[in-house]
Amino acid sequence: MTDFSGEIALSRAFVVQRTELRFPKPSIPVRVRARAPDPERIKRKLAMDSHMHLDRFPREERTAVLERAWSVGIKVLVTVATSFSGVDELWALANANKGKVYHSVGAHPTELDDAVPVEAEVIGAVERTGPVAIGETGFDYFSLPRGLGAARAVSDVQREAFLLQARVAKEVGLPLIIHCREKERTKRDAWNALLWALKRVQFPMERALLHCFDYGHEELIRWQGEGAYVSFSGSVTRKSHEEAQKALQCTKTDRFLLETDAPFLLPEPLRTTAPETVCEPSHMLYTASFVSWLLAMEQEDVLGLSLENGCRFFGLGR
Numbered sequence: 001m002t003d004f005s006g007e008i009a010l011s012r013a014f015v016v017q018r019t020e021l022r023f024p025k026p027s028i029p030v031r032v033r034a035r036a037p038d039p040e041r042i043k044r045k046l047a048m049d050s051h052m053h054l055d056r057f058p059r060e061e062r063t064a065v066l067e068r069a070w071s072v073g074i075k076v077l078v079t080v081a082t083s084f085s086g087v088d089e090l091w092a093l094a095n096a097n098k099g100k101v102y103h104s105v106g107a108h109p110t111e112l113d114d115a116v117p118v119e120a121e122v123i124g125a126v127e128r129t130g131p132v133a134i135g136e137t138g139f140d141y142f143s144l145p146r147g148l149g150a151a152r153a154v155s156d157v158q159r160e161a162f163l164l165q166a167r168v169a170k171e172v173g174l175p176l177i178i179h180c181r182e183k184e185r186t187k188r189d190a191w192n193a194l195l196w197a198l199k200r201v202q203f204p205m206e207r208a209l210l211h212c213f214d215y216g217h218e219e220l221i222r223w224q225g226e227g228a229y230v231s232f233s234g235s236v237t238r239k240s241h242e243e244a245q246k247a248l249q250c251t252k253t254d255r256f257l258l259e260t261d262a263p264f265l266l267p268e269p270l271r272t273t274a275p276e277t278v279c280e281p282s283h284m285l286y287t288a289s290f291v292s293w294l295l296a297m298e299q300e301d302v303l304g305l306s307l308e309n310g311c312r313f314f315g316l317g318r
């Protein structure tokens with residue numbers, strides 16, 4: 001694996017000062033707007049897109065997408081699996097971009113086809129391809145069918161698939177990338193199912209990452225209080241996601257990552273000004289700009305911290 005220790009050392013002095021710092025109770029400006037990244041400062045950026053889906057881009061566009069990511073200072077990205085059948089393609093992409101692209105192995109809760117994966121399949125994919133994480137796995141209640149019985153059946157499969165993947169991750173010593181989405185954003189049903197399942201497996205929380213964090217500060221403080229990680233995507237830049245913005249202001253600086261979830265979740269202001277744009281890793285700088293604004297930190301420091309945290313979480317650079 002690539003050695004990032006030199007790059008990480010650059011931000012380490014800063015990390016030591018900031019690690020224990022907790023931000024005061026949230027008090028959020030009414031209208032926050034992401035700034036476009038400043039090209040003058042791009043050269044100094046060292047960043048990780050901790051969650052994207054390279055296989056969702058057309059084949060002929062992938063090289064250009066990666067080139068644009070490297071050109072804005074992204075050093076490493078994780079292309080996250082959504083199904084076991086797609087793992088070999090991700091593995092090939094990681095192999096073709098060694099030290100820069102890493103992959104995970106897992107099945108997204110909405111891609112289970114009403115069937116719990118078989119343990120041998122999960123372990124086989126892990127042994128064959130050497131991923132940096134298991135996932136994304138979790139609970140997606142947004143996609144549940146209408147009708148109590150049908151919804152119950154699907155959520156049962158999601159739970160069993162999650163329990164299996166979490167157990168394997170614990171067994172083989174890999175971190176876990178978690179997806180958790182409610183039917184409505186004010187609800188906490190998927191969240192409660194997730195907490196229950198993690199407890200059931202006695203999963204080591206410092207190896208758990210809740211991606212695209214979209215809950216409030218109470219959930220964030222509880223989650224990070226157990227040692228677990230969160231990552232923020234472009235969704236946090238949206239005006240309607242004030243709860244997550246408040247949560248962000250409470251984040252522990254050694255427990256947050258940044259991601260794009262590309263090709264999904266285009267950040268502001270692109271989402272408003274150029275809504276036809278396909279989200280790609282280079283757009284993470286818009287999210288970083290917004291996050292640095294909310295945390296009153298330099299953008300380079302936000303990116304450096306999230307790279308350091310990501311390398312620690314995924315076990316890179318050791």
Ligand SMILES: [Zn+2]
Nearest residue numbers: 051080136261
């Ligand atoms: Zn994703």
